[in-house]
Amino acid sequence: MTERSLGNCIACHALPGQTGVRSSFGPSLQGVGSRYSAEQLQQWVVDARQIHPNTLMPPFGNTSGLNRVTTAEPLLSPAQIRLLVTTLAQWR
Numbered sequence: 001m002t003e004r005s006l007g008n009c010i011a012c013h014a015l016p017g018q019t020g021v022r023s024s025f026g027p028s029l030q031g032v033g034s035r036y037s038a039e040q041l042q043q044w045v046v047d048a049r050q051i052h053p054n055t056l057m058p059p060f061g062n063t064s065g066l067n068r069v070t071t072a073e074p075l076l077s078p079a080q081i082r083l084l085v086t087t088l089a090q091w092r
């Protein structure tokens with residue numbers, strides 16, 4: 001979540017426990033585990049466009065519909081996404 005070459009969630013979201021500069025481009029992820037089920041959290045991370053078609057959140061588990069991507073691989077692996085969802089679900 002804080003690694004620039006991976007999820008880089010902090011570029012857009014405030015995270016619980018994070019100090020210093022906080023982005024408010026996207027909503028704070030504080031309490032996100034009580035707002036969504038694990039399935040919904042997974043959907044947000046894999047491809048937020050399926051929830052909000054015009055979202056500015058990058059699809060971390062899907063490259064379909066993207067132009068000129070440098071690799072055919074999604075930004076995050078299924079194992080990394082599972083770990084993220086487990087963490088997000090605990091933020092209540």
Ligand code: HEC
Binds near residue numbers: 029058
């Ligand atoms: C480029 C900015 C950007 C990045 C990077 C980003 N997001 Fe988002 N995210 C958004 C925006 C904007 C929204 C609000 C929904 C919308 O406007 O479509 C959002 C919404 C969400 C939501 C739903 C929150 C709610 O309360 O409704 C979750 C969960 C989420 N993001 C998780 C993540 C995670 C985890 C990462 C890192 C892997 C991440 N986001 C990276 C921009 C971003």
